[in-house]
Amino acid sequence: xxxxxxxxxxxxxxxxxxxxxxxxxxxxxxxxxxxxxxxxxxxxxxxxxxxxxxxxxxxxxxxxxxxxxxxxxxxxxxxxxxxxxxxxxxxxxxxxxxxxxxxxxxxxxxxxxxxxxxxxxxxxxxxxxxxxxxxxxxxxxxxxxxxxxxxxxxxxxxxxxxxxxxxxxxxxxxxxxxxxxxxxxxxxxxxxxxxxxxxxxxxxxxxxxxxxxxxxxxxxxxxxxxxxxxxxxxxxxxxxxxxxxxxxxxxxxxxxxxxxxxxxxxxxxxxxxxxxxxxxxxxxxxxxxxxxxxxxxxxxxxxx
Amino acid sequence: xxxxxxxxxxxxxxxxxxxxxxxxxxxxxxxxxxxxxxxxxxxxxxxxxxxxxxxxxxxxxxxxxxxxxxxxxxxxxxxxxxxxxxxxxxxxxxxxxxxxxxxxxxxxxxxxxxxxxxxxxxxxxxxxxxxxxxxxxxxxxxxxxxxxxxxxxxxxxxxxxxxxxxxxxxxxxxxxxxxxxxxxxxxxxxxxxxxxxxxxxxxxxxxxxxxxxxxxxxxxxxxxxxxxxxxxxxxxxxxxxxxxxxxxxxxxxxxxxxxxxxxxxxxxxxxxxxxxxxxxxxxxxxxxxxxxxxxxxxxx
Numbered sequence: 282x283x284x285x286x287x288x289x290x291x292x293x294x295x296x297x298x299x300x301x302x303x304x305x306x307x308x309x310x311x312x313x314x315x316x317x318x319x320x321x322x323x324x325x326x327x328x329x330x331x332x333x334x335x336x337x338x339x340x341x342x343x344x345x346x347x348x349x350x351x352x353x354x355x356x357x358x359x360x361x362x363x364x365x366x367x368x369x370x371x372x373x374x375x376x377x378x379x380x381x382x383x384x385x386x387x388x389x390x391x392x393x394x395x396x397x398x399x400x401x402x403x404x405x406x407x408x409x410x411x412x413x414x415x416x417x418x419x420x421x422x423x424x425x426x427x428x429x430x431x432x433x434x435x436x437x438x439x440x441x442x443x444x445x446x447x448x449x450x451x452x453x454x455x456x457x458x459x460x461x462x463x464x465x466x467x468x469x470x471x472x473x474x475x476x477x478x479x480x481x482x483x484x485x486x487x488x489x490x491x492x493x494x495x496x497x498x499x500x501x502x503x504x505x506x507x508x509x510x511x512x513x514x515x516x517x518x519x520x521x522x523x524x525x526x527x528x529x530x531x532x533x534x535x536x537x538x539x540x541x542x543x544x545x546x547x548x549x550x551x552x553x554x555x556x557x558x559x560x561x562x563x564x565x566x567x568x569x570x571x572x573x574x575x576x577x578x579x580x581x582x583x584x585x
Numbered sequence: 586x587x588x589x590x591x592x593x594x595x596x597x598x599x600x601x602x603x604x605x606x607x608x609x610x611x612x613x614x615x616x617x618x619x620x621x622x623x624x625x626x627x628x629x630x631x632x633x634x635x636x637x638x639x640x641x642x643x644x645x646x647x648x649x650x651x652x653x654x655x656x657x658x659x660x661x662x663x664x665x666x667x668x669x670x671x672x673x674x675x676x677x678x679x680x681x682x683x684x685x686x687x688x689x690x691x692x693x694x695x696x697x698x699x700x701x702x703x704x705x706x707x708x709x710x711x712x713x714x715x716x717x718x719x720x721x722x723x724x725x726x727x728x729x730x731x732x733x734x735x736x737x738x739x740x741x742x743x744x745x746x747x748x749x750x751x752x753x754x755x756x757x758x759x760x761x762x763x764x765x766x767x768x769x770x771x772x773x774x775x776x777x778x779x780x781x782x783x784x785x786x787x788x789x790x791x792x793x794x795x796x797x798x799x800x801x802x803x804x805x806x807x808x809x810x811x812x813x814x815x816x817x818x819x820x821x822x823x824x825x826x827x828x829x830x831x832x833x834x835x836x837x838x839x840x841x842x843x844x845x846x847x848x849x850x851x852x853x854x855x856x857x858x859x860x861x862x863x864x865x866x867x868x869x870x871x872x873x874x875x876x877x878x879x880x881x882x883x884x885x
Contacts, residue, residue, distance in 0.1 A: 488701035491669060492714050492765065493689055502714070506705050584705040 371553040376560065379553040393561065396527055396538040399455070400569075403462025404523040408516055410463070411470025415515075418471075419478025419508075420500070436468045440529050448534055458530035465526030466519040473515030477508035509584045510577070517573040524566045615647035615801055616692055616768030618668060622677035624830065625663050636830030637663050641677070643820065643833060647768075650795060650802040652812035655822030656863055659831040661805040662698075664822070665773050668803060669695045681769060691717060694767035698774040700754035702746040708757045709733060709742040715764030732760040735797070736790065752783040756790065763794065772804040776811070788814050792843050809859045813839055813852050821862045835862055 353373060359365060360372035367375070383389040414432070418425040443461055451457035481504050489503040531540020539558050546554035624639040638660035645651050653661045666672040667679050670690045678685040681692050694715065702711045712729045720728070733739045736756040738749075746754050755775060762770060772791070776784040788811060795802060806812050812819045821835040837859065840851055860866075 484699060484701050490689060491671060491695045493691060493718060
């Protein structure tokens with residue numbers, strides 16, 4: 282079938298011949314303007330009451346720190362007025378001094394350092410395994426059936442129940458603690474990834490297949506980007522879980538770390554150090570979570 | 586039956602004044618599609634087989650535009666999916682150029698009812714998805730740019746799908762299918778979700794694309810006017826009263842070069858005939874003007 286028609290090329294067309302009406306462009310302009318921050322339309326203007334209050338960064342920060350400052354103030358007040366005995370609730374100043382004391386002895390950096398290291402290693406191992414098994418079970422009904430109930434049962438075991446067994450098998454060293462943290466980090470990632478992959482838009486996957494994508498390339502081109510926001514939410518949960526499991530691991534059998542600081546201070550009656558450990562856990566946990574939160578927001582913008 | 590050379594090239598009024606740069610690759614392979622007694626049965630929830638289509642036999646000439654028309658749920662899309670290799674027939678075979686379709690086939694490309702664009706990629710990135718595997722990067726980029734210009738989206742290449750209208754997304758999906766350089770272009774009700782005016786513009790666009798790249802086109806639609814506007818032949822699918830599964834009820838050749846006058850008497854008569862085949866009354870009071878019998882080739 283060769284004729285003049287076969288020799289025509291794409292360039293033979295008058296591009297854009299009224300397929301895109303001006304109306305189309307105009308409507309689009311309006312839509313984009315409405316989406317743009319500060320533009321007219323749906324963006325929050327100063328007259329919109331509640332949302333106007335949080336629209337400025339400085340105001341948001343002020344609102345966010347109000348409660349922690351109030352708690353601190355109340356704490357200070359209750360100790361200066363002698364509502365609680367110092368042996369039960371030391372003042373913020375005493376906790377601060379305890380921090381300075383530990384810092385000067387070089388213990389604070391050591392404890393925070395070793396705890397963070399355990400969390401990072403355990404989290405990395407657990408999250409990687411969670412990604413791998415989540416991907417396998419999310420992509421294949423057979424593997425889901427094979428692994429699903431067993432992993433579900435293991436997840437039901439409370440974290441503390443593992444400790445005697447891990448100490449028996451792996452002794453008191455780093456391995457037992459990292460293993461426990463890895464168990465804690467594994468499940469949120471595994472669950473989220475597996476569920477998200479099972480719910481990837483079938484239409485998109487079919488379109489990918491129709492254009493010749495298969496196996497690994499289909500996974501990296503369609504499925505993985507589609508689940509990335511869920512993966513990062515899973516990682517965020519896993520990190521929070523890692524800190525919980527860290528304390529469990531360090532409470533029972535450690536010679537350094539924030540959990541050790543907790544149990545050691547409890548044995549010595551150093552309530553100021555005990556409170557310090559709790560405050561540190563709160564601050565470090567919140568900081569790492571916020572970092573992943575920034576990453577998560579970026580991912581949602583980029584991949585949806 | 587129309588052949589590509591006699592219907593398209595001479596009537597292509599707006600391609601002629603534009604001289605072509607020589608480096609542009611040609612598009613438009615034209616391949617023959619043949620349905621050999623194709624049937625597809627599904628297994629229902631109660632484990633009894635359910636025949637969707639049966640005994641579909643049809644040969645589509647290279648470069649021909651064929652519309653498959655039929656009521657909802659009659660297996661139109663199933664027929665298209667079998668041609669695309671997204672599904673397999675339970676009996677018979679679909680052949681392209683004489684060799685049966687087994688699995689996804691790079692000789693055909695689909696545009697679905699929904700755009701189905703990857704939301705995290707730009708329109709250009711989505712069109713690039715359609716490029717045949719192993720296309721060099723620079724040639725691929727050039728081709729994507731050409732195709733986006735072809736569908737009038739060159740100004741929106743870097744926009745994300747959610748930033749453009751439904752019609753624009755559907756045009757990008759069409760460009761993605763064309764990027765594959767298909768010998769058979771499969772269109773599964775691609776304009777059904779668009780508003781009436783956008784749909785007509787898209788129909789004109791398909792005609793222009795077909796004029797520039799005269800590939801074989803198989804178009805599934807439930808819109809009689811769309812079928813009459815675009816197709817060389819219209820296949821009416823439907824089921825017989827006491828047999829399960831839809832099959833070909835009628836094959837109509839549509840006379841006249843495209844673009845066709847939407848109001849012509851011959852087209853009006855064909856429309857009424859097709860609507861009647863779909864079970865819609867024609868509500869005709871006066872006798873219609875006589876139709877030259879040669880114009881309505883009733884082939885089977």
